[in-house]
Amino acid sequence: MSDATIQFPSKTGSEIGESFAVKLVLIAIAVAFLAAVLLLPLVVVFMEGFRKGAENFFAAFSDPDTLSAVRLTLLVAAIAVPFNIVFGLAASWAIAKFNFKGKNLLLTLIDLPFSISPVISGLVFILLFSAHGWFGPWLKANNVEIIFATPGIVLATVFVTFPFVARELIPLMQSQGTTEEEAALTLGASGWYTFFYVTLPNIRWALLYGVLLCNARAMGEFGAVSVVSGHIRGLTNTMPLQIEILYNEYNFTAAFAVASLLAGLALVTLVIKSLLEWRYASELAASRRH
Amino acid sequence: MSVSVTIKNLKKAFSAFPALQGVSLDVAEGELVALLGPSGSGKTTLLRSVAGLEFPDSGSVFFGDTDAAQLTLRERRIGFVFQHYALFRHMTVMDNIAFGLRARPRKTRPSETQIKARVLELLSLVQLDGLEARYPSQLSGGQRQRVALARALAIDPRVLLLDEPFGALDAKVRKDLRRWLRQLHDKTRHTTLFVTHDQEEAFELADRIAILNNGHIEQIGTPAEILRAPATDFVADFIDDIRPKDGGKVTRLRRAG
Known part of the structure; x- marks a missing residue:
């Protein structure tokens, strides 16, 4: 040539x-x-x-069942998100900073909720905890309700939203390596001091992003929650489930009013993220360079 | 307040690969010793074992008369300068240098005014006056290197350990810093171990040199001794580049005073 x-x-x-x-x-x-x-x-x-006016829009929220759905959604997110912050941090710390056998298996497991259908995730919990499930008789004997109750919904949500925080943190922590932590330790810092003053500040943006995504998904999760909830009005309906019920009953205005609220919550999440990015732009850039 | 370092028959293997196969070395108080060798010779593993960042499979390290295995990282009080400095990227130069003092338990922690004064003193020692508000990303390589050194010196270390301290710098800065580090050592007299793969650097800077190969020490001696009588073929070959061919003397930084 x-x-x-x-x-x-x-x-x-x-x-x-x-x-x-x-x-x-x-x-x-x-x-x-x-x-x-x-x-x-x-x-x-x-x-x-808003098609039938603001009055009808707001009237949708005077329905006690809808209000209870909003409350349940917020409650579930308030439990599931902190849970996954702790688990996500622990898992990414273990994977990024240590070498051990079975590391790849752990990575694959973390991705599992992403790769299987949420409906199956829900069914798994039914198999485990329902009256005829593996732990069913024991739970019944001890008066613990999981399926068709709030604990089941929280479990399903935790399961489905598990990867968000860990997935954001692992690549960042891997690229940052362990030398800053080692430096802190040689300077005499304790493990916790190192975590709070060196590790956490270095990952705070990725952590925040992961938490926001996790929260958005926790509030919006439909499939897995639908399977374990039992759709008991005013008790085990979350916002997405309540929207479906209202829609199926041809109560379009109410369905879309609740949907607007759910979409609004997601938008607020996005706005907060953008605001923080804008406010701390220089700091963000500084931590990415170097 | 430096101490001597005694390394006794240190062994360490990574999975199947033996990194150290029985290394012994005495470093006197206030001495500046180079660990010289090609990559993979175990020099960094040796340094990290002394620091307490690696756990040797067998053998021991003594700081003075104390077995280092009984000391926590904090109690070892070593100043470690990492190859790529490992500065805390989200902290200013001031906060970086103050880190070791602020991380102390409340009882032994100096007051914030004392810490500030100490940081400024160290900054002037490493000739970086006025840069305390900068972030590491706003510094040049040579400046980062000196911040890392100041940070290590802040805890008043008993032993100073430097991992390829000049490895990431360009040739000119490297030479200047080398000279400067020798002067600094003459001033502060910290027991110092530094790792390098650069023969010239080791011979110019160190009081004594330990030449490592395949996880064991081939020869320990002063630069003059090693040049005069290389103990093994490996050493002879390894230092071949810097041996005076025309009977001239190797340039060497003389200790001041």
């Missing part, structure tokens, strides 16, 4: 490869896709909720 067969673009500006028109088309496609697939559905949810 002679040198002549290899051609290098030489005109200035053409090195990157696209003309202005190509750029414009690419941007237009991206924007159109986002608008159609992400923005439009969101707008429709709010429009449907």
Whole structure:
């Protein structure tokens, strides 16, 4: 092969490869896709909720069953998220900072909730804890209710949202290595001091991001929760389940009103994240360089 | 307040690979000793074992008369300078250097004013006055290196351990820092062990050199002794580049005073 067969673009500006028109088309496609697939559905949810006026929208929240669904969703998230912060931190710490046998197995296990259908996750808990399940008789004898009660919903949510925090932290902690911790230890710091003053500050942004994602999913989880909840109105219905019930009863305004609230919570989460990123932009950049 | 370091028959293997196969070395109080060898010779493992960051399979390390195995990392009080400095990236230079003092239990912790004064004193010792508010990412390689050294010196270490202290620097900065480190050592007289794979560096800087190969020490001696009489073929070959070919003398930094 002679040198002549290899051609290098030489005109200035053409090195990157696209003309202005190509750029414009690419941007237009991206924007159109986002608008159609992400923005439009969101707008429709709010429009449907408000179609019969703000009065009807807010009336939906005077229904005690709906209110209890909102409360249950917040309660479940408030338990599941801290749980997964602790477990996620512990798992990523173990995987990123230590070498041990079975490390890859642990990594695979962490991804399990991502790879199996939420319905199956729910069914697993039914098999384990329902009246006819493995632990059913023991639970019944000791008067512990898990399935068709709040503990079951919390368990299913913890299971489904487990990977979010760990998945955010593991790659970051692996890339940061252990030398800063070693430096802290040689300087005489205790393990906890090292964790709070060296490790945690280095991962706080990834941790926050993981927590926000985990929280969004915990509030929005449908499949696994649907299986274990039993759909008892006013007792074991979370917001997503309540939305489905209202929708199936042709109570569209109420269904979309609750859906708006759920979408609103997700939007607030996103706004908080963006605000923090904007507020601490310089600090973020500093911790990424170096 | 330095102490001597005695290493007795240290052995350490990583899975199947033996990193140290019975290494013994005496380092006198206030001495500056280089651990020189090609990569994979076990020099860093030896340094980390002295620091307490690796646990040897057998053998022991003594700080003065105390068996280091009985000491926690805090009690060992070693100043360790990592190859890539390992500065705390989210802390200013001030907070980095103050870390070891602030991490002490309340009873022995100096007051915040004392800590600040100590940090400023150390900054001027490493010639970085005025940079206390910077973040590590805003410093050059040579500056980071000196911050790392100041941070290690802040806890008033009994032994100073440096892992390839000049490895990540360019040639010019390297030479200057080398000279500067020798002067600093003459001033502070810390018992110092440093790891290097650079023959010139070891011969210019160290009081004595331990040449490592395949997990054991080939020769220990002053630079002059090693140059005059290499103990093994490996040593002769390894130092071949810096031996004076024309009968001239090797440039060496003389100890001041």
